[in-house]
Amino acid sequence: MTASDPRTGRLFTALPVQDDPAMARLHERLVERARQEGVLDVAYRTLDTPVGTLLLAATAQGLVKVAYAVQDHDAVLRQLAGSVSPRILSAPARLDDTSRQIDEYFAGRRTRFELPLDWRLSTGFRREVLRHLCDIGYGRTESYAQVASAAGSPRAVRAVGTACATNPLPLVVPCHRVVRSDGSAGGYAGGADAKHTLLALEATP
């Protein structure tokens, strides 16, 4: 907000309205202090990948959310503010390890993620399904019906579909490896193209 009187406003022209170097310095200091005092509940960053820009968010327990650009990162952050905590800051360093492993995956040098995961955004049967997905190895696929059987509820095929569609950790928890019984890919949170890209990447020897 500026002074209504332009003569008075001119008095403060020496005080920059936007001082980006200072803000960058102060933001970094805030992240560090918040981390030391244990009040940074959610750290996030974005990462450019062959399937678009991913939003990565972590709590102290581990990676809590992966979101594709089509899921609207701003909306996802607002949801995290409600479901986890509004104490959310951009803190790329907290996600260095996650980013490195995802980069390695897309470079074909990693077939398995070794990351602490925070499962709090999925509960009950959906969580059971997602945990089972981690057992489907790189380059393999299962049908929704096979996953339902493996999760102990062979008739819950639709529920498996819902669990995959609402997977809070796509890519890292490989719901892209679940396909239709007829062999077609089926839906995906990141869009059909993203699912094809991941399946093609993993099919490459």
Place this chain on the structure above:
Amino acid sequence: MRPFEQIVTEHGPMVLRVCRAVVGPQDAEDAWSETFLSALKAYPDLPADANVEAWLVTIAHRKAIDVVRAAARRPTPVDALPERPARAGRPEDWDGDLWRVLKALPDRQRRAVAYHYLAGLPYKEIAALCGGSADAARRAAADGVRTLRTTYPSPTDQRGVTRS
């Protein structure tokens, strides 16, 4: 509730201007850091309809007082001569001449000027923060600005020439 990152992006620059005008270049970044750390801690309990700008300025007001007190306890002597611009912070940050004239104002006037003209707070809220009535806050801001106009050289004036 909005992610706190958005609060920092939207209001951080305004709070930095207020801190710079109230405590000067040397202590402004400490005051800003204390303000936002404290705000981050309290943020989950902030009512949904709260005025975020006024809330942040309230915290900054208290933290600025703390930071100035802590600075006064530091053994390093602070240059008290108003004739010499205080360029001890980061001289590239902003014009030390403005701080020199702001610093010469009574605390009450300097705060009223910063909270009204830089943060856009109404006089009623400034009175709630600094004590006194809304009219007194209005007078403090007006007196402060009048003094600044006579003591602070405008960009077109020659350095060292004081307007009367």
